[in-house]
Amino acid sequence: MPFEGIGASVRRKEDVRFLSGRGNYTDDINRPGQLYAVMRRSDRPHAKILGIDTAAASAAPGVVAIFTGADMAKEEIGGLPCGWQIHNKDGSPMAEPPHPVLAVGKVRHVGDPVAVVIADTKQQARDAAELISIDYQDLPSVSSTPDALATGAPLVHDEVPGNLCYDWHIGDKAVVDGVFAKAAHVVKLDLVNNRLVPNAMEPRAAIGDFDTSSGDYTLYTTSQNPHVIRLLMGAFVLHIPENKLRVVAPDVGGGFGSKIYHYAEEAIVTWASAKVRRPVKWTADRSESFMSDAHGRDHVSTAEMAVDADGKFLGLRIHTLANMGAYLSTFAPCVPTYLYATLLAGVYTTPVIYCEVKAVFTHTVPVDAYRGAGRPEATFLLERLVDCIAHDTGIDRVELRRKNFIAADAFPYQTPVALEYDSGDYQTTLRVALENSDYAGFEARRAEAAKRGKLRGIGVSTYLEACGIAPSAVVGSLGARAGLYEVANIRVHPTGSVTVFTGTHSHGQGHETTLAQLVCDQLGVPLSQVDVVHGDTAKIPFGMGTYGSRSLAVGGSAMVKAMDKIIAKGKKIAAHLMEASVEDIEFANNTFTVAGTDKSKTLTDISLAAYVPHNYPIDVLEPGLDETAFYDPKNFTFPGGCHVAEVEIDPETGVTEVINFTAVDDVGRVVNPMIVEGQIQGGVAQGIGQALLEAAIYDKSGQLMSGSMMDYTMPRADNLPNFNVATENTMCTHNPLGSKGCGEVGAIGSPPAIMNAVIDALKQFGVRHIDMPATGPKLWSIIHAGQAKMAAE
Amino acid sequence: MPQVTLTVNGKQHTVTVEGRTLLVELLREKIGLTGTHVGCDTSQCGACVVHVNGVSAKSCTMLAMQADGANVTTIEGLAAADGTLHPMQEMFREHHALQCGFCTPGMVMSAIDLVNSHPQGLTEKEIREGLEGNLCRCTGYHNIVKAIAAAAPLMHAK
Ligand code: FES
Numbered sequence: 001m002p003f004e005g006i007g008a009s010v011r012r013k014e015d016v017r018f019l020s021g022r023g024n025y026t027d028d029i030n031r032p033g034q035l036y037a038v039m040r041r042s043d044r045p046h047a048k049i050l051g052i053d054t055a056a057a058s059a060a061p062g063v064v065a066i067f068t069g070a071d072m073a074k075e076e077i078g079g080l081p082c083g084w085q086i087h088n089k090d091g092s093p094m095a096e097p098p099h100p101v102l103a104v105g106k107v108r109h110v111g112d113p114v115a116v117v118i119a120d121t122k123q124q125a126r127d128a129a130e131l132i133s134i135d136y137q138d139l140p141s142v143s144s145t146p147d148a149l150a151t152g153a154p155l156v157h158d159e160v161p162g163n164l165c166y167d168w169h170i171g172d173k174a175v176v177d178g179v180f181a182k183a184a185h186v187v188k189l190d191l192v193n194n195r196l197v198p199n200a201m202e203p204r205a206a207i208g209d210f211d212t213s214s215g216d217y218t219l220y221t222t223s224q225n226p227h228v229i230r231l232l233m234g235a236f237v238l239h240i241p242e243n244k245l246r247v248v249a250p251d252v253g254g255g256f257g258s259k260i261y262h263y264a265e266e267a268i269v270t271w272a273s274a275k276v277r278r279p280v281k282w283t284a285d286r287s288e289s290f291m292s293d294a295h296g297r298d299h300v301s302t303a304e305m306a307v308d309a310d311g312k313f314l315g316l317r318i319h320t321l322a323n324m325g326a327y328l329s330t331f332a333p334c335v336p337t338y339l340y341a342t343l344l345a346g347v348y349t350t351p352v353i354y355c356e357v358k359a360v361f362t363h364t365v366p367v368d369a370y371r372g373a374g375r376p377e378a379t380f381l382l383e384r385l386v387d388c389i390a391h392d393t394g395i396d397r398v399e400l401r402r403k404n405f406i407a408a409d410a411f412p413y414q415t416p417v418a419l420e421y422d423s424g425d426y427q428t429t430l431r432v433a434l435e436n437s438d439y440a441g442f443e444a445r446r447a448e449a450a451k452r453g454k455l456r457g458i459g460v461s462t463y464l465e466a467c468g469i470a471p472s473a474v475v476g477s478l479g480a481r482a483g484l485y486e487v488a489n490i491r492v493h494p495t496g497s498v499t500v501f502t503g504t505h506s507h508g509q510g511h512e513t514t515l516a517q518l519v520c521d522q523l524g525v526p527l528s529q530v531d532v533v534h535g536d537t538a539k540i541p542f543g544m545g546t547y548g549s550r551s552l553a554v555g556g557s558a559m560v561k562a563m564d565k566i567i568a569k570g571k572k573i574a575a576h577l578m579e580a581s582v583e584d585i586e587f588a589n590n591t592f593t594v595a596g597t598d599k600s601k602t603l604t605d606i607s608l609a610a611y612v613p614h615n616y617p618i619d620v621l622e623p624g625l626d627e628t629a630f631y632d633p634k635n636f637t638f639p640g641g642c643h644v645a646e647v648e649i650d651p652e653t654g655v656t657e658v659i660n661f662t663a664v665d666d667v668g669r670v671v672n673p674m675i676v677e678g679q680i681q682g683g684v685a686q687g688i689g690q691a692l693l694e695a696a697i698y699d700k701s702g703q704l705m706s707g708s709m710m711d712y713t714m715p716r717a718d719n720l721p722n723f724n725v726a727t728e729n730t731m732c733t734h735n736p737l738g739s740k741g742c743g744e745v746g747a748i749g750s751p752p753a754i755m756n757a758v759i760d761a762l763k764q765f766g767v768r769h770i771d772m773p774a775t776g777p778k779l780w781s782i783i784h785a786g787q788a789k790m791a792a793e
Numbered sequence: 794m795p796q797v798t799l800t801v802n803g804k805q806h807t808v809t810v811e812g813r814t815l816l817v818e819l820l821r822e823k824i825g826l827t828g829t830h831v832g833c834d835t836s837q838c839g840a841c842v843v844h845v846n847g848v849s850a851k852s853c854t855m856l857a858m859q860a861d862g863a864n865v866t867t868i869e870g871l872a873a874a875d876g877t878l879h880p881m882q883e884m885f886r887e888h889h890a891l892q893c894g895f896c897t898p899g900m901v902m903s904a905i906d907l908v909n910s911h912p913q914g915l916t917e918k919e920i921r922e923g924l925e926g927n928l929c930r931c932t933g934y935h936n937i938v939k940a941i942a943a944a945a946p947l948m949h950a951k
């Protein structure tokens with residue numbers, strides 16, 4: 001048998017399907033008798049709805065039904081729920097205004113859905129949607145994060161004074177202030193983390209299918225977590241019990257967080273399909289995605305570090321404003337708090353930290369977790385701040401990092417911001433990254449570039465993140481309204497092949513391969529005889545889905561636990577068949593043996609006996625070989641590492657070219673190195689996109705200026721370099737695989753590495769900080785102002 | 794309503810369409826070939842790329858009626874009848890050039906045309922520039938570029 005277990009770069013089982021056009025994405029599914037839904041969305045950022053006239057639209061060809069918020073309100077349909085409650089500094093709960101499925105009374109952002117048209121064809125629904133006449137009374141709006149708190153700012157929700165969702169903090173302010181008062185240096189930085197649009201390539205889609213004979217509902221949806229959608233939509237919005245509601249998330253074309261949340265359209269098509277008694281399908285146009293998929297990031301912060309004369313970090317003080325958008329998306333409140341502020345120690349020994357976060361409502365699309373979720377914001381802030389400390393104190397930026405690292409022998413390490421890191425080795429990842437990037441040889445390359453008229457810079461970021469989300473009791477105490485364990489069901493069939501039913505969901509991560517490799521490894525079953533099933537609440541016992549780089553660390557651990565049960569039961573059957581005592585049975589390489597003898601039985605012998613129990617310990621053991629396990633993680637996992645970026649800027653255009661990008665990450669045990677490298681490459685590409693190209697921009701009037709792929713700059717093949725990716729791993733100490741997770745590290749570590757390189761390239765102009773994205777026009781202006789100033793001096 | 798007759802993956806179809814029906818809608822909805830994807834509405838992403846008379850075309854940017862009489866190849870038509878993958882498909886698999894698979898059909902169709910139109914071979918820069926019309930959000934392109942470089946000599950050897 002070829003080596004297919006943990007550590008093998010086996011080619012993916014799912015690829016032939018995708019490569020030959022036989023994927024099964026939501027929009028590829030068509031149900032018999034299906035109708036099409038089109039949303040009529042607000043084109044105003046903020047307005048009162050005075051009236052909705054659907055007469056002309058209802059009379060249009062093919063139209064079957066039109067529903068508005070009033071129709072849903074009549075049936076006591078609930079609002080979209082929020083899954084995390086943050087408490088204010090004074091202990092009171094955050095403001096949690098209603099989030100109606102279809103707007104009621106008011107619209108609060110461009111893209112807010114007002115009505116749904118259901119027709120025989122999509123074109124007919126689209127034509128009719130345009131015929132709906134909505135009488136709006138425009139109201140003033142606020143879209144920028146800092147403006148939301150200004151006195152007299154227009155209110156997004158009348159019941160939320162000052163647009164303040166919450167005012168939260170962590171740490172002891174008095175202690176931190178005291179440290180600052182005595183510090184040799186205080187280094188301060190104001191910075192913005194730019195708002196992004198996730199833009200998974202598959203637009204969101206949903207099909208509601210009500211079975212008129214059984215009264216059962218099925219929702220097909222582009223989701224990262226079908227059980228979570230079933231729970232939220234069934235329990236809080238449509239009041240459908242779990243036994244009558246099936247949610248299927250088939251092949252999903254990328255998520256990056258944006259497909260975690262329960263969206264209005266899912267509830268609309270499910271509810272409407274019962275109303276019209278036919279299946280109802282909705283598929284987003286890309287421009288619709290821009291104004292209805294949750295956005296990411298959007299922080300405005302002030303960061304200060306107190307530093308002693310030798311460059312040791314003494315204390316960190318942060319003030320952050322975080323934009324929630326118009327409504328609270330499913331997990332929005334936890335992103336700028338527990339996924340952000342708890343990461344502010346980073347890889348450093350900073351002994352005291354205080355962070356306060358004000359979350360605000362604005363008339364913009366809701367903001368929620370996007371690849372990295374809070375950790376990229378924390379990392380960008382810290383790693384920019386560290387470079388500013390180097391700039392202000394004159395200490396070398398690499399030395400400064402080394403001096404402040406948590407030592408490899410200091411684990412477990414308790415940070416001042418709640419987390420306890422289990423393992424890591426930051427000196428090693430830094431050292432290897434500097435070697436792999438030939439950091440030492442950089443100045444020669446800078447000089448060579450200068451001869452060609454190019455400004456070359458190098459930037460380093462040493463980072464850490466928390467993933468493998470999450471210990472249920474811990475997150476419960478922090479406001480999560482769900483448990484965050486994972487579930488696996490391992491079914492060994494009579495002839496020894498295996499089906500894995502996992503509660504995680506693959507939307508590009510390659511679980512059908514990686515999770516099958518765990519079975520090869522533990523049970524010794526060849527990869528070709530292992531299938532992984534995910535994404536269907538009718539097949540999977542339960543599950544929390546995939547986000548926060550949790551699938552292997554949490555979902556894989558649940559599999560290990562279930563396979564442990566399989567082996568334990570198999571040993572009992574083997575003991576019976578071989579007339580030995582259970583304690584003497586050993587299992588390895590697909591075979592049960594009696595220790596010290598040559599007696600053995602294969603897993604297939606055992607599974608056959610389990611399902612055909614003629615000679616079987618039937619009095620003490622049930623037939624079958626099928627085990628389920630729930631795994632609740634003991635802690636978060638803490639991947640980390642070092643990214644080094646090398647860029648060249650053309651002073652004529654301001655355009656930055658990424659020449660080299662080196663990543664050395666610690667992701668714990670690697671199951672499939674090929675897939676891990678792919679995850680890191682993809683994450684880095686998104687990080688480079690954030691740093692150089694991408695920004696969701698609202699104008700003063702509340703319109704989304706970058707509302708299509710013509711205006712929002714997605715990274716293309718010719719914007720990116722080849723990536724030099726490697727891992728230097730320490731094992732996670734608290735899960736059975738030792739894996740930490742690799743899905744987000746690329747997007748977390750890379751933006752500050754790029755920005756530190758850009759700023760290094762421009763250092764001759766006295767540049768200390770630039771906010772992302774570092775676009776050509778922005779850098780051109782900086783370069784030309786700098787050149788003019790130098791000429792004048 | 795107008796009728797369009799075209800050959801798709803070697804099979805002739807005559808389909809009734811509206812004047813505004815797009816080629817991609819004809820492929821996905823009228824003849825059920827859902828391998829060709831729609832990723833945008835501004836002709837930016839290339840998820841919809843097919844070959845029309847042997848040359849790549851964005852099927853979201855072409856009316857079905859413009860394909861009257863044309864010979865269209867979609868991702869479903871690339872592999873041999875016995876299932877043997879086209880070298881480009883094979884190299885995408887070998888080099889892990891796909892993750893979620895959504896951009897993949899368009900990416901593969903564009904890549905084949907790119908290789909066909911460069912019989913003298915392709916540099917990495919030419920491959921990257923040749924992919925200007927195709928977006929992938931998952932892979933960062935690194936492995937796509939590698940796969941195309943590896944497929945080119947295999948295709949020319951045929
Ligand atoms: S669907 Fe995006 S270019 Fe055709």
Ligand code: FES
Nearest residue numbers: 892896929930931
């Ligand atoms: S593989 Fe997902 S968009 Fe390319």
